[in-house]
Amino acid sequence: MTFAEIIALLSSNKYLGQLRKLIESGRGTFADTFRYTDKSADLLGDLFSESVLDMPDEERITSCVELLRDRHKDINGLFDIAQRSLDKKAGLSIAPQHVPFDEERAKQIGTSLTDKTVPEATIQRRAKSATANATRSMHDDCIEANAKFRAKAGLQCYITRTTDGSCCKWCTQMAGRYEYGSEPKNVYRRHDNCGCMVTYENGRKRQNVWSKKTWKVPADDAGAPPPVVFTQEQAAAAGAPPPKSFTKEEAQRLNSANVKKNSAKADSVHNSSIDNSEISDIISLRDDNSLYKPVTQEAIDRVPKLDIFDDDEMNKRHQQAAKDLLTEVKKREDVPVGTEFSIRYDKDMKPLKDEVYRQGKIGSVKLDDMDIPYHAFHNHGSNQTLSYNDLRKFANSENMLSLTAQGNLGSTFSIVSSDNADKIGYRTFLNIVGDEKIYEIKGVSISLSFLSDSANKDKVKDLISLLTPNQRGDLSKAIISQSDKCLNGGVDYGIKYYKAKLAE
Amino acid sequence: MASNITKPSWLNNSVIAKLRNDIAICPNPYTKEEVNDIELDGAFDVKRLNAYEAINTLNHYEIPLTDN
Numbered sequence: 258m259t260f261a262e263i264i265a266l267l268s269s270n271k272y273l274g275q276l277r278k279l280i281e282s283g284r285g286t287f288a289d290t291f292r293y294t295d296k297s298a299d300l301l302g303d304l305f306s307e308s309v310l311d312m313p314d315e316e317r318i319t320s321c322v323e324l325l326r327d328r329h330k331d332i333n334g335l336f337d338i339a340q341r342s343l344d345k346k347a348g349l350s351i352a353p354q355h356v357p358f359d360e361e362r363a364k365q366i367g368t369s370l371t372d373k374t375v376p377e378a379t380i381q382r383r384a385k386s387a388t389a390n391a392t393r394s395m396h397d398d399c400i401e402a403n404a405k406f407r408a409k410a411g412l413q414c415y416i417t418r419t420t421d422g423s424c425c426k427w428c429t430q431m432a433g434r435y436e437y438g439s440e441p442k443n444v445y446r447r448h449d450n451c452g453c454m455v456t457y458e459n460g461r462k463r464q465n466v467w468s469k470k471t472w473k474v475p476a477d478d479a480g481a482p483p484p485v486v487f488t489q490e491q492a493a494a495a496g497a498p499p500p501k502s503f504t505k506e507e508a509q510r511l512n513s514a515n516v517k518k519n520s521a522k523a524d525s526v527h528n529s530s531i532d533n534s535e536i537s538d539i540i541s542l543r544d545d546n547s548l549y550k551p552v553t554q555e556a557i558d559r560v561p562k563l564d565i566f567d568d569d570e571m572n573k574r575h576q577q578a579a580k581d582l583l584t585e586v587k588k589r590e591d592v593p594v595g596t597e598f599s600i601r602y603d604k605d606m607k608p609l610k611d612e613v614y615r616q617g618k619i620g621s622v623k624l625d626d627m628d629i630p631y632h633a634f635h636n637h638g639s640n641q642t643l644s645y646n647d648l649r650k651f652a653n654s655e656n657m658l659s660l661t662a663q664g665n666l667g668s669t670f671s672i673v674s675s676d677n678a679d680k681i682g683y684r685t686f687l688n689i690v691g692d693e694k695i696y697e698i699k700g701v702s703i704s705l706s707f708l709s710d711s712a713n714k715d716k717v718k719d720l721i722s723l724l725t726p727n728q729r730g731d732l733s734k735a736i737i738s739q740s741d742k743c744l745n746g747g748v749d750y751g752i753k754y755y756k757a758k759l760a761e
Numbered sequence: 762m763a764s765n766i767t768k769p770s771w772l773n774n775s776v777i778a779k780l781r782n783d784i785a786i787c788p789n790p791y792t793k794e795e796v797n798d799i800e801l802d803g804a805f806d807v808k809r810l811n812a813y814e815a816i817n818t819l820n821h822y823e824i825p826l827t828d829n
Contacts, residue, residue: 711804
């Protein structure tokens, strides 16, 4: 695959197309531009990694540069549109700042792909992670440039970097809130698989640029004492361990461990991916008990808090509801592993009067719609995300504000309606996407609807059994891609997908 | 009679034709109660659910269920 073919594939990606459309319509936020950046970074990394070994050395360098140049142009263009839209809504008229393309960095990455001293697997890893990281940095650069310009224009700007709670030592040191100009020079930098969040705020309004939530910042004289900065001696006197210097080998080992840990981080929202075991859920192999895992206390303890609601108390109650559900499942040792349970909560995520856990079967459970707005929870023994069937049920339940699939091993996945959600539009979208052909087996068109249809259960098993392992892999990829489309496609209808996928 | 409800942009002629086809190919769409009975993660009759949704969607926007 040439770089031109990769660019063509990126341009024709339907998920990116939907986000581009949203941003170009003037309804996009920095959350959307980041999602766009993040997804295109992943795609670029995957496609380039697959192709790089087929390219001669010179082409590796030029392809890398041209691919990153294309991403730069695309991301800066969309960021410009989003910034103008946000400014217009805020009554501001400030020209968005553009960041020049860092050709030198692109060439360095490209040159590293011609290194004859490393194995091919390393070249592929570099092609994937280095280009993806460089792409994500383009969005960070846009944030930095625009915060800088606004600060110079007289707006009070602050940069905040927060960790996701499972980050490396370096990220922990970077975390904090800084008045623009006093931030550490590396605050915008990120390592591979970095899940840190960088925000900027204007004046008394703070905005999370990735989730678009805003909140009021207390005044400096609101009563909080000034921060105390310890000297090294004071820190030691207070019991802090002395700073530790690592050898190169120790650093590599820690980095490797952190990459593994970061890949398991609870990154709410946006970049969904589904592993192969999830496919088994979708293709009606639910009676395969090996897919299901029992609930452990460790899983209950690590259920993450998603950043779904503006009110953090609601987020905490959502987390507690998910923990309570798993606790109930764990208690029920009398039922087979993989049995699903459901429960509903009121619109404030508080318990409903007379509501009790409803026991279902292995791999499915009933949940009735209500006459009042409510939130719904059920567990997934496979620890995987919401199924296509779940989404159809959610879209058809008029008063269901959110539906959460709580994985037995702690992962949490939620689909959530906003105040102005268009569920009729979303269910029609699911209907149409579900009918799209994603694969073909012996002349039979395979779609998500086909795989989910009760009439096809035995036929699906027969058809799958005809596939070679490689063909199953291809089918899995097709299902993943189409499921991603269903989970993330709700944004056009005021419906958002949140996820916290934990390592097993 | 013209509809009093504004049609959303996603409800274009192609989608309307698809929804009408969903209705045409299914003589016994689900009822509201049957849709409520569909289980989370449970399989369902796709044609019957599509027809149920199509009828409700077209009715909601006051669009005739057939093009006759």
